[in-house]
Amino acid sequence: xxxxxxxxxxxxxxxxxxxxxxxxxxxxxxxxxxxxxxxxxxxxxxxxxxxxxxxxxxxxxxxxxxxxxxxxxxxxxxxxxxxxxxxxxxxxxxxxxxxxxxxxxxxxxxxxxxxxxxxxxxxxxxxxxxxxxxxxxxxxxxxxxxxxxxxxxxxxxxxxxxxxxxxxxxxxxxxxxxxxxxxxxxxxxxxxxxxxxxxxxxxxxxxxxxxxxxxxxxxxxxxxxxxxxxxxxxxxxxxxxxxxxxxxxxxxxxxxxxxxxxxxxxxxxxxxxxxxxxxxxxxxxxxxxxxxxxxxxxxxxxxxxxxxxxxxxxxxxxxxxxxxxxxxxxxxxxxxxxxxxxxxxxxxxxxxxxxxxxxxxxxxxxxxxxxxx
Amino acid sequence: xxxxxxxxxxxxxxxxxxxxxxxxxxxxxxxxxxxxxxxxxxxxxxxxxxxxxxxxxxxxxxxxxxxxxxxxxxxxxxxxxxxxxxxxxxxxxxxxxxxxxxxxxxxxxxxxxxxxxxxxxxxxxxxxxxxxxxxxxxxxxxxxxxxxxxxxxxxxxxxxxxxxxxxxxxxxxxxxxxxxxxxxxxxxxxxxxxxxxxxxxxxxxxxxxxxxxxxxxxxxxxxxxxxxxxxxxxxxxxxxxxxxxxxxxxxxxxxxxxxxxxxxxxxxxxxxx
Numbered sequence: 001x002x003x004x005x006x007x008x009x010x011x012x013x014x015x016x017x018x019x020x021x022x023x024x025x026x027x028x029x030x031x032x033x034x035x036x037x038x039x040x041x042x043x044x045x046x047x048x049x050x051x052x053x054x055x056x057x058x059x060x061x062x063x064x065x066x067x068x069x070x071x072x073x074x075x076x077x078x079x080x081x082x083x084x085x086x087x088x089x090x091x092x093x094x095x096x097x098x099x100x101x102x103x104x105x106x107x108x109x110x111x112x113x114x115x116x117x118x119x120x121x122x123x124x125x126x127x128x129x130x131x132x133x134x135x136x137x138x139x140x141x142x143x144x145x146x147x148x149x150x151x152x153x154x155x156x157x158x159x160x161x162x163x164x165x166x167x168x169x170x171x172x173x174x175x176x177x178x179x180x181x182x183x184x185x186x187x188x189x190x191x192x193x194x195x196x197x198x199x200x201x202x203x204x205x206x207x208x209x210x211x212x213x214x215x216x217x218x219x220x221x222x223x224x225x226x227x228x229x230x231x232x233x234x235x236x237x238x239x240x241x242x243x244x245x246x247x248x249x250x251x252x253x254x255x256x257x258x259x260x261x262x263x264x265x266x267x268x269x270x271x272x273x274x275x276x277x278x279x280x281x282x283x284x285x286x287x288x289x290x291x292x293x294x295x296x297x298x299x300x301x302x303x304x305x306x307x308x309x310x311x312x313x314x315x316x317x318x319x320x321x322x323x324x325x326x327x328x329x330x331x332x333x334x335x336x337x338x339x340x341x342x343x344x345x346x347x348x349x350x351x352x353x354x355x356x357x358x359x360x361x362x363x364x365x366x367x368x369x370x371x372x373x
Numbered sequence: 374x375x376x377x378x379x380x381x382x383x384x385x386x387x388x389x390x391x392x393x394x395x396x397x398x399x400x401x402x403x404x405x406x407x408x409x410x411x412x413x414x415x416x417x418x419x420x421x422x423x424x425x426x427x428x429x430x431x432x433x434x435x436x437x438x439x440x441x442x443x444x445x446x447x448x449x450x451x452x453x454x455x456x457x458x459x460x461x462x463x464x465x466x467x468x469x470x471x472x473x474x475x476x477x478x479x480x481x482x483x484x485x486x487x488x489x490x491x492x493x494x495x496x497x498x499x500x501x502x503x504x505x506x507x508x509x510x511x512x513x514x515x516x517x518x519x520x521x522x523x524x525x526x527x528x529x530x531x532x533x534x535x536x537x538x539x540x541x542x543x544x545x546x547x548x549x550x551x552x553x554x555x556x557x558x559x560x561x562x563x564x565x566x567x568x569x570x571x572x573x574x575x576x577x578x579x580x581x582x583x584x585x586x587x588x589x590x591x592x593x594x595x596x597x598x599x600x601x602x603x604x605x606x607x608x609x610x611x612x613x614x615x616x617x618x619x620x621x622x623x624x625x626x627x628x629x630x631x632x633x634x635x636x637x638x639x640x641x642x643x644x645x646x
Contacts, residue, residue, distance in 0.1 A: 054544055074547040081548045087541035091563045100559070101549035148549070 003030045004066070005156050005188040006051060011060030013046050013212075020046040022212035024060070028156075028190060028205075033182050035191045035199040038209035039235070044192045047209075048158050051190065052081045065155055075104075080149035081158040084165075086141045088133040094120070094144050095129035101152040119151035122181060139170050146181070156188045163198065175201050196236045200224065208232045224283075226270060230360045233281050240287070240329045241279045241360070242303075246271065253354065256280050260324035264301050265354040278359050284330040286356040289319060289342065290349045300351045305329060307346050317341060321348060397616035407612060419617040423601050427621070430598040433512065433587075434580035437519035438527075441576050442569065444520070445528035449568075450561075453535035464532065471525050479518055479589045486514060486590070510592025518586035523579060527572035534568025535561070570637050578626055598622060 006028040013021040021043040028034045036044040049055040051062060053074030062070045069077055080101065089097050098116045107115070120126050123143035133141055142162060149157055163171045179202045182189050193199050199206050200220040207217045208231075216228040227233035233241065244256040244264065254268045256278065264280050271278075282301075296302055305323035319331040319342075331350060333339070342348055397415055401407035420427075452463045470478065485492055486508045496502045508514050538561060546560045584599030591597075598618065605615035
C-alpha cells in the first residue's frame with residue numbers, strides 16, 4: 001500500500017449527458033512514469049483533472065499516498081500540474097513564477113532562492129530569472145512550467161499534453177529531457193497524451209483509454225506486442241488484422257483458421273476467454289516477405305498475397321499486399337541494402353513467428369475513434 | 374494614411390482648440406465684441422474666482438470614481454467568472470438603464486430622492502427621519518449621482534479585463550497552493566489592472582467636467598467646475614473666462630492622466646496585451 005502513489009477506485013465523471021470517465025480503477029506506483037494514452041474525448045484529461053482537484057468525481061474515490069482526496073480543494077493537494085497551455089503568470093517574472101508555490105507554502109526566503117535556482121538549472125534555464133514569460137520561446141515557457149511544478153517536490157506531477165504545442169524536433173528532444181528529469185527527481189509522473197510514440201518513449205506503463213474506460217494497462221512493449229483489443233492494436237502503431245475462428249488449442253499452442261482456410265498458430269496464452277470468433281494480428285515489421293518459390297521454414301505462420309505497392313521510405317521499404325483479408329496488409333522491411341525488392345503484381349508469401357501473433361476480440365470499426373480526433 | 378487622419382484631427386480638434394485658446398486670451402464684452410489682447414490675466418482671475426469649485430470637482434470625481442470601482446468590480450467579477458452561459462444577458466441588464474437619456478435618469482433620481490418624495494416622504498411621516506432630513510442638495514447626492522451615471526464606463530473595461538484572463542492561469546494558481554484570497558490577490562487582481570486603469574480614465578475624466586448631476590441633484594454648495602463653465606458661457610457671456618477655465622480643466626486632466634499613466638504604467642498594459 002505504501003508504495004502506491006495514486007489510486008482511483010471505480011471513479012466516474014458525468015458531464016450533463018456525457019460520461020467522460022466510466023468506472024475507472026487505476027493504481028500508479030511511486031516513482032513511476034505512467035501515461036494515459038488515448039484519442040481526444042477518451043476521458044484522459046478529465047481523469048487527470050480529477051486527480052489535480054479541478055473536477056470532482058460523480059462517483060468513486062481517489063487516494064493520493066493512501067489518503068482520500070476525492071473532495072479536497074486543489075490547493076490542499078500535494079500534486080502539481082503542468083498545463084497544456086503552460087498557464088504561466090504573464091505578470092510575473094520567471095523567478096516569481098517558479099517561486100509562486102513555495103511562497104504560498106511560506107518557505108523561507110533564502111530557501112526559495114536556492115530551490116528556484118536548482119529548479120531552473122534542472123530544466124536547463126539558468127539566467128532566465130528576470131525575464132517575463134512573453135519574452136520566452138514556446139519551448140522555454142514549457143520548461144518554466146515544468147520547473148514551477150517540480151520545485152514544490154509534489155508527490156505526483158500531472159502533465160497534460162505538455163509537449164502538444166511544440167514542433168516535432170523540439171518535442172523529441174523534450175521527451176528525452178522529461179525522462180531524464182524524472183529519473184533525476186524520482187517523482188511519480190502522470191502523463192496525458194494522444195501521441196503513442198511519446199507515451200512509448202517515456203513511460204514505464206501505459207493505460208490506453210477509450211470512451212472513458214481503460215482498454216489495457218501495461219508496459220509499452222506489452223501493450224505494443226500483445227494488444228488486448230482491436231482498438232489498442234490500431235491505436236498503437238500499425239497492425240495487420242485478419243478475421244478467424246479458434247479451432248483447437250493443445251496447451252501451449254492454439255490454431256486459428258482464417259476465413260480463407262489458412263491456419264495460423266498462436267501462443268495459447270494470447271487467447272482471451274472462450275471467444276471463438278476473433279481477429280489475429282501481426283505487426284508489419286515482424287513479417288518477412290518471401291518469394292513463394294522458396295521452401296517454407298517449419299513452424300512459421302504463412303499466408304500468401306499479391307504485392308500491390310512497394311514504397312521506399314529510406315530507412316525501410318514499405319509494402320502493401322492484397323492478402324486474404326478485406327483490408328490490404330502492410331509489411332515493413334528494414335533497408336539493409338542487400339535484398340531483392342519484389343515487383344508489384346508478383347505473388348509473395350508473408351511469414352512470421354507464431355509468438356509475434358496476437359489475438360484480439362473484434363470491436364466496433366476503427367472509424368469510430370478516428371472521427372473524434 | 375496619415376493625411377486623412379491628420380486632416381480630420383486638424384479640422385475637428387486643432388482648429389477648435391486654437392479658437393478656444395484665442396478666446397481665452399481676449400478681452401471685451403458681449404455688446405462691444407471680444408478682441409485678442411493676449412490677456413493672460415484671464416487665467417489668474419479664473420483660478421482666483423473658482424478654485425473652490427475646481428477642488429470640489431476634483432474631490433467629487435475622485436470619490437465617485439472610487440465608488441464606481443467598489444461597486445462594479447464585484448459585479449464585473451461575478452459576470453466574468455460566474456456568468457456562465459448568461460454573461461451577455463447580465464451585461465445587457467447592467468446596461469439597460471443606460472439606454473435612457475442621461476438627464477432623464479438623473480431627473481428620476483431627483484424625483485426618488487425628493488425631500489417629500491416616495492422614499493423620504495413616508496419615512497418622515499412615520500417619524501423614522503427628522504423633518505429637516507434631506508438628501509438632495511448635498512454632496513452625497515451629487516457624488517452618488519455621478520457614480521451611478523458613470524458606472525458602465527467602469528464596469529465594462531473591468532469586465533473585459535477579467536473576462537480575458539486565461540482560466541488555466543487561475544487553475545495554475547490553485548494548483549500552486551494559493552487559496553481563494555491569494556488567487557485573487559496574486560493573480561486575478563494584478564491581471565485586471567489594465568481594466569481598472571481604463572475604467573478610471575473613462576470615469577474620472579468625464580466626471581470631472583460633469584455639470585448635470587450637480588445642477589439636478591445638488592444645491593448652491595455643490596457647484597462643480599462644469600456648472601461654472603456653463604454659467605460663464607451661456608448665462609454671463611464671459612467667454613474668455615469660460616475658455617480659460619476649460620483650458621485649465623483640460624491641462625489638469627492631461628497632467629493627471631500623464632502622472633497616473635507613469636505610476637500605474639502604460640508599460641505594464643503593453644505587457645498584458
